[in-house]
Amino acid sequence: MAAKFKKIKASSSAFWHALRRTLGNLPHLVTVPAAPCIDDTFLVEFPKSGITWLTFLIASVNLQKSGLERLPTFFAINDLVPDIHTSRHLPPPLPFPSHRFIKSHAPYNPLYSKVIYLVRDPRDVMASYYAFASKLGWYQGSLSDMIRDPQFGIEAWVNHAQSWLTQTRPSVSFNVIRYEDLRSDTASVLKHIYALLGFTIEPEVIHAAVEGSSFSKMKENEAFCADRNLTLPDNFTFVRKGGRSHKEEISAEDLRYIEQLAGETMKIFGYECHPNEE
Template sequence: MNKTVSGGKSVIKALLPSFVKKRMKAAKERINFSGMLRDSDVFLVGHPKSGNTWLAFMLAVLAENDHEERVNTSNIGDFVPTIHNWDQSIGKYEGLHSPRIFRNEAPKYPGLYPKTIYIVRDPRAALLSYYHHCVHDTRSTDWSISDFVDEMLSEGCIKSLEPHLIRWDRQVENWLKRAERQPVIFVKYEDLKTNCSGTLKKLSDFIGLDCSDDTIELARTRGSFSNMRANEKKFGAESYPGEKGARGFFMRKGKIDSWNEEMSAEVIEKIERNFFPVMEKMGYSPHRGDLHLR
């Protein structure tokens, strides 16, 4: 009887249209993911090169109270795992103590996240940094920043590298809306540069970490650009395993506005024209203050 029922179900499933099968699979994965979550789980989300790795490093230092310097630039994922576009992989991290912190640049089930830290960076700086990262990964010698930005604006991603990404402005808008109905805290890259200790204190409270002022200061000091660069020279970067700066550093410059020096006025204006409404919401001004962008 059971075999008959099972066989009947298999036949029915085989006859289902492919889109129905995909929806059933997605629903099953969503349920499985929900069952893996802990109420204390925190997800660090942001567009690539918005300071995600930098912040993850400092949060790992906070969560581990890492005076022994176990956390370094090559093993951040042991403490704050990367699960980009693969939410259900959190099941591999049952051994991590609570609160667990995960990094995800392309969430699949963001509506289920118990808590989210959304890190945002000036898109002109984020796209410039992402360009250098992609050039490093592809070893391209003839990829212009203008062509790169054109694809990021038209497609929202570099389709040959990370097709699951969405445009900077759409991702930010999505999380602004989510913040109205679920626990989300926004942190700006620029605030981490100008008031790192104060920002880390707010984040530790949000996560539920009981951090002393000494631990906050430890994370801030360990997370300075000079210390991060020295750490990468010694241990390498998790994104560039074994290289130790051989083809450039993951921690490239760590500046707020180097885009003003490295991109042409034409490229900057392209970005601003596309992203201005959301840039304005997040406090980012056009580089020349052009009112006609409004």
């Protein structure tokens, strides 16, 4: 009888431990697919760090390798690299690589087993995010106001980056990609991403993906998909300059503020800052 009681108690204890673990993960479930797979690869960024461009590059490679006569478009990019914030019910993967790449803006999520973290100089992120949010009417204040906003500004960028840097368990399945490196040597970074997954992609496939996702082609693609879309604001463009926009758009005072708050995190990613310069 005592042995039976101990067995029941142990079983009950295991159940409650499992339940607590499940409940502890509930806040993270909203950014996990409804049917998660162990081979899901998450492309994670703070908004406006360049992930749309990266999804087009990856979609192009996957379509070519799948032997499909199709091009990625703004209208249908979520068919190919789905956005977890749009829906948790995701389309099936393409024949190549036979698993899903999933776009996410989520802070640290312990349920993501493979993560490519795309980072961009936060000074450029702030300028790009403001242009995007203000044009869509999401943000009503000035660029200076938004930089200081805890939900949208530099504090949010630091919290997002630090969540992945400090909370992620030591893992070989986490890799940082810098947007600036992707711009300067797109082909090499794209090959690196696939090498992480164990694939060697032919140079001609990489070349076609890079050419098809160039700035001019992305602008053409966006204009084509925006034509007759009556829901978009006038003159709205998702694809901007893609360069160092903060140099023309952010004041010296605001740059010092950004660098004072984010300087230590920026250095981790290799971004130089000079918060005391006039």
